[in-house]
Amino acid sequence: MVDTESQDIETATTTLQSAPDAKTRRYDRQLRLWAATGQAALELSRILVLSSDATSTSILKNLVLPGIGHFTILDDARVSPADAGNNFFLEGPRSIGKSRAEEAVRLLLEMNDGVQGVADTRSFDSIMDTDKDWFSSFTLIISHNLHPTRLDKLSNLLSSNSSAPPLIIVRSSAFLAEFFIQFHEHTIIESHSETAPSLRIDKPFPALLQHALSLDYEKMDSTEHGHTPYVYILVKAMEGWKKSHGGNPPKTTDERKEFKKGILALQRNIDEENFEEAEAQAYRCWAETKVPSEIAQLFNDPALEPAAHAQSRQPFFHLLAALKRFTEEVEPHTLPLTSTLPDMKADTTSYIHLQRLYKARAEEEKAIFQTFLDKNVDIDEDVIDLFLKNAHGLQVLRGRRWGEFERDTDAFSGALASYPKETCIHLALSALANLTVKQPGVAPTAEALRGEVLAIVGQGTELPDALDEAIGELERAPAAELPNTAALLGGLVAQEAIKMITKQYVPIKGYAVIDLIDTTTATLG
Amino acid sequence: MSLSAAQPNGTSPSDWQDRYWHVDQVLEKPGPRTDPSFLAGREVQEFLRDKCKILVIGAGGLGCEILANLALTGFKDIHVIDMDTIDVSNLNRQFLFRPADVGKPKAIVAAEFIMNRVPGVIVTPYYGKIQDKDHEYYMQFNLVICGLDSVEARRWINATLVSMVDSDNPESLKPLIDGGTEGFKGQARVILPTITSCYECSLDMLNKPTTFPICTIANTPRLPEHCIEWASVLEWPKVHGDQKLDTDDPEHISWLYGVAFKRAKEFNIEGVTWSLTQGVVKNVIPAIASTNAVIAAACCNEAFKIATSSAAYLNNYFMLIGTDGVYSYTFEHEKREHCPVCGGEALEISINHDWTVEQLMEMLTEKQDIQIKKPSLSTPLKPIYFQQPPQLEKNTRPNLEKKVSDLVAAGGEVTVTSTTLPFSLSLIINYT
Numbered sequence: 041m042v043d044t045e046s047q048d049i050e051t052a053t054t055t056l057q058s059a060p061d062a063k064t065r066r067y068d069r070q071l072r073l074w075a076a077t078g079q080a081a082l083e084l085s086r087i088l089v090l091s092s093d094a095t096s097t098s099i100l101k102n103l104v105l106p107g108i109g110h111f112t113i114l115d116d117a118r119v120s121p122a123d124a125g126n127n128f129f130l131e132g133p134r135s136i137g138k139s140r141a142e143e144a145v146r147l148l149l150e151m152n153d154g155v156q157g158v159a160d161t162r163s164f165d166s167i168m169d170t171d172k173d174w175f176s177s178f179t180l181i182i183s184h185n186l187h188p189t190r191l192d193k194l195s196n197l198l199s200s201n202s203s204a205p206p207l208i209i210v211r212s213s214a215f216l217a218e219f220f221i222q223f224h225e226h227t228i229i230e231s232h233s234e235t236a237p238s239l240r241i242d243k244p245f246p247a248l249l250q251h252a253l254s255l256d257y258e259k260m261d262s263t264e265h266g267h268t269p270y271v272y273i274l275v276k277a278m279e280g281w282k283k284s285h286g287g288n289p290p291k292t293t294d295e296r297k298e299f300k301k302g303i304l305a306l307q308r309n310i311d312e313e314n315f316e317e318a319e320a321q322a323y324r325c326w327a328e329t330k331v332p333s334e335i336a337q338l339f340n341d342p343a344l345e346p347a348a349h350a351q352s353r354q355p356f357f358h359l360l361a362a363l364k365r366f367t368e369e370v371e372p373h374t375l376p377l378t379s380t381l382p383d384m385k386a387d388t389t390s391y392i393h394l395q396r397l398y399k400a401r402a403e404e405e406k407a408i409f410q411t412f413l414d415k416n417v418d419i420d421e422d423v424i425d426l427f428l429k430n431a432h433g434l435q436v437l438r439g440r441r442w443g444e445f446e447r448d449t450d451a452f453s454g455a456l457a458s459y460p461k462e463t464c465i466h467l468a469l470s471a472l473a474n475l476t477v478k479q480p481g482v483a484p485t486a487e488a489l490r491g492e493v494l495a496i497v498g499q500g501t502e503l504p505d506a507l508d509e510a511i512g513e514l515e516r517a518p519a520a521e522l523p524n525t526a527a528l529l530g531g532l533v534a535q536e537a538i539k540m541i542t543k544q545y546v547p548i549k550g551y552a553v554i555d556l557i558d559t560t561t562a563t564l565g
Numbered sequence: 566m567s568l569s570a571a572q573p574n575g576t577s578p579s580d581w582q583d584r585y586w587h588v589d590q591v592l593e594k595p596g597p598r599t600d601p602s603f604l605a606g607r608e609v610q611e612f613l614r615d616k617c618k619i620l621v622i623g624a625g626g627l628g629c630e631i632l633a634n635l636a637l638t639g640f641k642d643i644h645v646i647d648m649d650t651i652d653v654s655n656l657n658r659q660f661l662f663r664p665a666d667v668g669k670p671k672a673i674v675a676a677e678f679i680m681n682r683v684p685g686v687i688v689t690p691y692y693g694k695i696q697d698k699d700h701e702y703y704m705q706f707n708l709v710i711c712g713l714d715s716v717e718a719r720r721w722i723n724a725t726l727v728s729m730v731d732s733d734n735p736e737s738l739k740p741l742i743d744g745g746t747e748g749f750k751g752q753a754r755v756i757l758p759t760i761t762s763c764y765e766c767s768l769d770m771l772n773k774p775t776t777f778p779i780c781t782i783a784n785t786p787r788l789p790e791h792c793i794e795w796a797s798v799l800e801w802p803k804v805h806g807d808q809k810l811d812t813d814d815p816e817h818i819s820w821l822y823g824v825a826f827k828r829a830k831e832f833n834i835e836g837v838t839w840s841l842t843q844g845v846v847k848n849v850i851p852a853i854a855s856t857n858a859v860i861a862a863a864c865c866n867e868a869f870k871i872a873t874s875s876a877a878y879l880n881n882y883f884m885l886i887g888t889d890g891v892y893s894y895t896f897e898h899e900k901r902e903h904c905p906v907c908g909g910e911a912l913e914i915s916i917n918h919d920w921t922v923e924q925l926m927e928m929l930t931e932k933q934d935i936q937i938k939k940p941s942l943s944t945p946l947k948p949i950y951f952q953q954p955p956q957l958e959k960n961t962r963p964n965l966e967k968k969v970s971d972l973v974a975a976g977g978e979v980t981v982t983s984t985t986l987p988f989s990l991s992l993i994i995n996y997t
């Protein structure tokens with residue numbers, strides 16, 4: 041709850057704000073998750089969805105409601121009686137025979153007048169033949185049960201151009217489903233990581249150390265003593281310990297116990313919770329603050345190499361390069377300090393004083409960080425602040441092409457061993473798709489499906505019993521698009537789309553496979 | 566023409582050919598994981614479409630989704646209860662409502678929308694509280710789906726459905742499917758009252774609500790939240806006397822914001838905003854359409870599988886975390902032996918010999934697996950403390966300061982009740 045407020049907190053506290061406007065009130069419950077920056081990204085987005093079947097309209101519903109900018113449905117189908125029965129964004133028998141895309145767009149738009157949408161009733165093939173750059177004009181493309189030949193063409197087209205949009209590929213049949221995001225590169229500043237940045241108690245900055253050492257417990261009255269923040273208590277205790285232990289922190293279990301005992305011994309009476317807090321937080325003294333390994337790994341990213349870096353227009357990599365230099369050149373070789381301070385037992389004055397020490401130091405380190413930024417690049421101050429505040433949770437994802445997973449023998453056999461059921465569902469859905477090309481209009485038999493699976497994985501591959509269960513479900517209801525499966529995919533896929541568009545939170549890495557009989561999900565590859 | 570002119574496959578006059586083409590594929594044929602008792606075809610279609618009566622509790626974020634899914638899968642006799650009216654902040658996810666509906670009852674607007682959009686489905690709304698209804702009312706349903714944001718209401722319906730189970734009457738066991746969401750996270754579960762773990766069994770899984778000690782709020786504020794609590798808990802009653810704070814009234818929030826802002830400035834605390842003020846006093850939980858869609862679909866999918874036996878159903882808890890990839894965990898939550906609702910056994914607790922009745926009551930309110938607000942206490946022989954009626958409250962009030970050990974012998978039994986919960990908790994008290 042507090043986290044999402046961060047932006048307002050830092051910028052808007054000097055003057056009294058008026059009550060929020062209508063739009064802020066409407067979006068209040070989601071702004072608490074992705075803030076105004078995430079909302080702005082959504083409102084700039086243009087989404088293409090390659091069908092208006094029940095799954096596609098369910099996905100769109102969950103994108104129209106939070107307020108994407110614009111969507112296009114590409115679909116030349118007319119509403120069938122079966123469509124009218126399983127799709128909430130058609131009006132039953134009244135819609136039968138009309139353009140499915142036009143009906144869906146009309147009913148989707150009723151939910152949010154801040155969103156624009158159009159129905160495009162051209163055929164996929166004609167656009168692919170004559171106007172294929174059109175596909176690259178969107179922020180994100182989503183396909184559900186797209187014919188495999190078309191899917192291959194589209195996935196090829198988008199993967200061959202590094203500035204082409206991500207493609208979310210969704211497949212489902214009755215109770216089984218999966219989806220995958222094909223993209224080039226995805227950088228995340230606001231991953232909303234649940235770990236907090238270090239307070240650097242083990243490596244206190246000068247002003248913190250100085251203030252902690254200046255404290256004299258003897259001279260404090262009982263109120264002051266019982267309200268000394270644990271940060272000072274620990275920094276002071278560590279200095280004392282190091283002096284008598286050759287400059288080393290407590291290392292062994294016994295030493296750590298002794299250190300903690302020393303802290304509790306400072307307590308004048310058992311009501312002084314601040315010393316109890318200090319004892320509980322003592323691990324911060326020996327948990328060394330260093331660059332987290334995930335972040336250190338990002339410093340080896342090919343995009344940081346001088347040649348690549350110069351061409352890269354993404355501010356993210358300029359910031360990352362500066363961060364790398366900061367950790368290399370500035371003592372104590374950690375990430376820049378953030379001013380985020382957790383609550384702790386303290387009186388107002390000492391807490392606010394501590395907060396200001398952190399804030400001042402964070403500002404100093406930010407100024408140093410800025411000197412490492414490429415002078416020729418103009419990066420918004422807000423972006424720099426956001427980057428530094430979230431530096432411990434940065435992520436760079438590099439996507440894979442659709443279909444690469446099956447060709448990666450190691451990854452594939454690993455998945456088969458760890459997630460036999462989900463891997464079999466994935467294979468069975470691929471087999472079903474292949475059969476629609478090889479035997480269009482023919483109901484797939486279990487035998488044909490099994491044959492297709494073996495064609496994918498290679499004859500002689502040993503496959504678990506779970507394959508028969510997956511194949512059996514597909515043979516039972518190959519073309520069934522159940523309303524609940526469609527709705528569940530609608531939610532999951534929209535969540536991932538929102539993460540891709542806002543560049544906040546972390547999208548799936550691989551294939552999300554869903555089994556709505558046992559009600560389980562797993563991520564493969 | 567006779568009225569009972571049988572329509573094929575449980576269809577009715579409002580159905581059109583192929584209306585249920587998709588759903589029928591799983592109703593006309595079993596799959597490898599379908600129970601052998603599944604009656605594929607006409608019988609199950611007829612039950613679903615003509616006989617099954619389902620109750621949806623809540624017509625909000627989950628409820629809107631649940632109603633739409635049930636209607637599309639073929640449930641035709643749906644009832645919905647909700648005591649709320651529509652607010653503008655609902656419109657980012659409660660997709661059956663439009664700006665012109667703000668202020669109207671959710672249950673009624675949602676029911677009308679579904680009946681308009683999905684022909685032949687009857688949705689019967691009740692604009693009111695679940696507590697208004699009795700056992701006879703709940704007995705008419707085959708299934709209950711709950712999409713609520715209130716712990717109290719869930720505990721109430723859970724305890725009610727458990728208490729309705731009569732082992733001589735299999736019809737009295739009403740499966741309860743419960744969903745809940747917060748931001749990108751959520752859960753769906755199937756409760757078979759008295760058979761599987763119930764809502765009360767898992768009370769300790771709830772996040773503890775954030776509370777701020779009153780002395781911090783009054784004397785040593787550090788966070789913007791402390792200033793907001795000061796404004797709402799201490800200043801509001803001081804300035805407005807008996808006028809109740811209405812957290813839905815923007816005027817009231819604005820007043821609190823102004824007061825909290827001033828206090829924060831005085832103490833050099835940063836971060837009091839309008840939105841944070843509203844968030845703290847209303848205990849706002851972030852909510853988005855997509856998470857509600859996932860959880861509601863999971864709930865409705867279980868309802869569909871239970872009603873039709875077309876596939877095995879969830880045993881018994883599905884948890885989703887969507888912040889980092891799609892992570893979910895499906896597991897069997899176990900019954901709690903001492904569950905006051907479905908466990909039957911008294912809970913043994915040890916307390917300090919010197920504890921007063923008031924201290925015991927504080928523990929009952931705060932302990933994660935009990936959480937009984939405003940408890941009333943009695944021994945089998947006499948009342949210890951009763952919150953109501955006023956005369957009894959007055960008569961028993963002096964006991965609050967007495968030691969429990971002076972009123973209850975070691976190993977003695979204490980019964981705890983609360984007006985908000987339809988069950989009582991039996992405690993066996995020992996002293997340390």
Ligand SMILES: [Zn+2]
Nearest residue numbers: 763766904907
């Ligand atoms: Zn229970």
